[in-house]
Amino acid sequence: MRKARYALAVVAPHPIQYMAGLWRTLARHPRIDLRVIYLDRVGLDGAIDPTMQAAMKWDVPLLDGYEHEFVRNLSSLRFTPIVHRINPGIRARLTASRYDAVILHGYLTLSNWIALPAARRRGIKVVYRGEGSMQGGDRHDSPLVNAVKRPLNRAFLRSCDAIACSSEDNRSYQISRGAPVDRLFSMPCAVDNDQLEIFAGSARSRRDVLASWGFPEEAKVALAVGRFTENKRIGDCIAALSAEPLRDRMDVHLAIAGDGPLRRDLEDQVRTAGLEGRVSFFGFLGQRAIAEAMLASDVFVLGSSHGDPSPKALSEALYLKCPVVCSQGVGTGSELVTPGQNGFVYPTGDVDALAGFVADVLADDERRLAMGRHSHEVARANDFSTGVESLIVRLDELMGEA
Template identity: 30%
Template sequence: MKKLAIVVSHPIQYYSPWFKYLSNTAGLAIKVFYLWDFGVTKQVDFGFKQEIQWDIPLLSGYDYEFAPNISSQPGTHNFWGLQNPSLISQIQSFHPEAVLLMIYNYASIYRLLWGWNQRQIPLLFRGDSHRLLASKGVKALVKREFITQIYRRFAACLYVGKANYDYFRYHRVAEKQLFFSPHTVDNERFLAQADIVDHQAQTWKQELGIPADHAVILFAGKLEDKKRPLDLLTAFLSANIPQTSLLFVGAGPLEAEIKNTVAGHSNIYLAPFQNQTLMPRTYGAADVFVLPSYGTGETWGLAINEAMCLGRPVIVSDHVGCSQDLVHNEHNGLIFRAGDISALTHSLQAALSNRERLQKWGENSRKIVGNYTYAQATQGLMEALEYVKL
């Protein structure tokens, strides 16, 4: 079997099932090298502002190894948060025939990029950045040239969607070096619970005090600036949609401000952070899921995949990375201009004006996301490996 090393910052709930899939179906001997143990040990998440440890298995079904991290402030929130001096030697001990990087903008990865003989063992990269909010000026040009030089270290790149493809091309990655490996989640885990989440969701909504006859607009994630939950809150108050509630699920820096607003208005609810096993029920409580992010920080928005797996229509801003791929306007949801609260208000009103159509949009969501699977992600990886002669 061909040996592939994969370098990831830490165990991630979206990636671990893919690694298991690769080990069982792709005909590859993979080994994942982790640079930090967040997710499998209880640590503070800088976005949620609380201790997190995922409650689903992230290290089963595939071979892995942790590279000791000597950073005084370990994490992915800063460049120096991943410092793993033994990484190169650990990878070399595995004797891979190719190395796939899932990250690059950290101290350990730069050390690997400049210290690795890519002519002997090719490097691949899978990224999800985009330029949906394009920077301009001299600083932007300098950054473009720097990133272009980084990408020249890779023999092939895997892109997760249309905006990410455009990002690679902007940085002069040749079209022949690009392979489609879409962002996906563990679809099967969500689909397997589709028949039971409705009952669980109804019970949960009753516990939260949401009226039984109300449609629910859901935001679930980190309550932070880049995701713009306050835009959604303002839009909901302006929309004045009858028999409709707004539910925020999560935690983060904006939690106190949202709580203060919720206290002064009816039909707005705030639930705490929900761990992975409770996420199907969380999406099940929604009639429509909304992600109003602004800027380049929402590189894809995997919560959209999850919501669509459970047959939920979605409303996203045009800065959400998956907007060009997963959201078909007026077919399974709506796309609005990021930061435009008036446009978001109109989108909420339009979506909730026809409940029967909204349900149809949800059915379409499930069909669309059915094409974004680990099998499809693996196909792109295998094509890239074939291109680099592995």
């Protein structure tokens, strides 16, 4: 007889807009008694994101709909991730309650190394959830850094009872880092589809959105979203407008949402190329505004080179019926984008290929709309509920009651 209800703790780094929907979905499930334990308050009241170098204040509730608490973070250090959060109190929080299982996010934080043995001594099953890609950023780490990180990663993974994989690429990554294959299970990359549906219902008309961007009503719009950092390769999206397939397409415009250390360089790139009338920068946008931008756009473009295992903006764009043109550097790209059906995948850094695929998507409105509908169906099949049910099946197995 399976257990009727599991007491589940989640040790999360800090409130994150893309995760709040998952916590709410877990909390609503009749077989889960959830409590999220946060290690930091970053992101609650607006904060400067060091990688974006801009103030971030989300326009969606981050703490509603699920039980949560905060453990004091003793660290003020930010020079390396492992010491960003030092929360000795996590040990007492886990052992004071009768949890059946705990989800830990990643291994590169000292507090998770405190939580892991505390949970195991208490008999709490440990589920690991960590982003990582075969095209990931650690491929670009120095040999010395990898000589330290990889044994730590392997030891952490082998101490966990189950390992959630957000994609096939993520599964391959975890195996390459020493994860036992029989402990892996699927918990697909997803976003809050219900929230997106609400945003879609209240969005302004495409005409009004384009007017607010300074684009003509007849514009064909490609949308890029992300931090302005080297790995996101936003510059490739700008350069594509000057490539042969799009050079003379004055009706094709690029909308860019995001911010970061390369903003001035990207703005200079636009001016140098004479694209001021075809490219607009919007800075950081909250989820509601991002959804509105996606609804008003004709194609979503993502050119990442590495360190982008499961970009949530991609999943949002799919649900909101955008055809997608993404690079091979996007971890989930090959699984979520089927060439010719809902978009295209191009070799990272190949600006001509990027431009060609964008032109292909924009060449036929009827086909483009059909591709958008296919994107929507892909996103519907990869929602939070799918991952929650998969987690419960694994908990049943772990507790020996399946």
